[in-house]
Amino acid sequence: MLTKVYGSAVFGIEATTVVVEVNIDKGIGYHLVGLPDNAIKESNFRIAAALLNNGYKVPGKKITINMAPADLRKEGSAYDLPIALGILAASGQIKSDLLEHYLIMGELSLDGGLQAVKGALPIALNARDQGFKGLIMPKENAKEAAIVKELEVYGVDELIKVIHFFDKDVPLERFHVDPDSLFDENQFHSDNDFADVKGQESIKRCMEIAAAGGHNIIMIGPPGAGKTMLAKRLPSILPPMTLNEALETTKIHSVVGKLASTGLIHQRPFRSPHHTISDVALVGGGSYPQPGEISLSHNGVLFLDELPEFKRSVLEVLRQPLEDREVTISRARFTITYPSSFMLVASMNPSPSGYFHDPDNLMNSSASEIQRYLSRISGPLLDRIDIHIEVTPVPFEKLSEERKGEGSAAIRKRVVAAREIQTGRFCEESTIHYNAQMNTKQIRKYCDLESHALKMLQQAMERLKLSARAYDRILKVSRTIADLAQEENISSEHILEAIQYRSLDREGWLG
Incomplete structure (x- = not known):
């Protein structure tokens, strides 16, 4: 007897329907075909033990399992449940009339x-788009999947409950989540506030x-300056995420299994990898490609x-993603x-010793x-990098002040x-969508300068010996400064x- 059960394979951050034919x-x-990886090939042992411990069994007959499309590689152990149900239905141990309605x-x-x-989130989106009535998956993933509207999501913790359902x-217990209310309740919470600075x-x-x-932005300063x-x-003053941004970010984190219990990422991610990171870990890839730190941010x-x-070599792989706002991983077959699309924030010491150039300092480089x-x-x-800024240590008078500075909420309003x-x-x-993404054409269109401002920029570049690459960056940043001041023209x-924010463009800069 032939039975079909529907699952899903995640490819990149999108999911594709997989038909498990038993x-x-x-x-x-026992024959398992359709480009399964080792985790799927080992599933027969897990399935046999699970069925036996719940009063069912794998029949002693010829079992052929095909995972279609057969030319798409299947990875992971998430296919255990659909394969187990397919074996039970094909052997007549359970009814199969409802299986086609669920992923x-x-x-x-x-x-x-x-x-x-x-x-779970890409899988749920695929289930909805393919017209399935519902999605059945582990209880731990149900809250994440239930974010998708117009789809019945059932979270289950035991195989026997799924068997009794069919x-x-x-x-089964259906999970309900209102993504709009969940999003609105949590997006403004932050443990870090600029008032503490x-x-x-x-x-x-x-x-x-x-x-x-x-x-x-890049910050240059000695250790302990507060970089x-x-x-x-910085994330506490960024504009709140839109629901579409939250869903897109959640999909990426879902693929690598790094989601919080809320099921929906409502705050902008902040990623800080160690300097020993490899280029693959930063940009993404591997034998079974996964998103890297730049996609997680x-x-x-x-x-x-x-x-x-x-x-x-690690830093150089950043160049293309910074420009294109996406990273493409190419292999022989796919x-x-x-x-x-992330903001790069970098920090560094001005010298190997950690301090600015000072001839009187014995530890000076x-x-x-x-x-x-x-x-x-x-x-x-x-x-x-549009903004280069030197960070100097905070004097004792400022550190000992009890008065708090301006908070993130007030700054965020202006942003x-x-x-x-x-x-x-x-x-x-x-x-x-914002000034930093402007190319040369948009800069010429939206950053038009009056003659006095243009002359001042020319004098500054000649006097401070700023490099040619600083020109467009200065115009972009000045456009943002004008926007913050609610002014139409750049003055x-x-x-x-x-111009102050281009420290590293000065020729012969030594801190």
């Missing part, structure tokens, strides 16, 4: 318990500008602390594209050592107002402030 005929043997996934324990699977019409008003201003325009503390608070912040300590240290970061990578201006400005641009004051 045919039982005369003879002896089913789950890993089996030997006692029949169901273990969590990866990619064979004895015993109802003492002093550093100029750096907080830089952070506000970076958040308002989506600009990448990491400031970076961790999609719609959020990627913080690279002590930037020169990262391997040069190509996967992961979204990676030589000019050649500093130049060699700075050269670890390539020009093309720096070209994609949101500036982003609304940019949304209106780029309403006809499909790929441009000389905006240009002057933007």
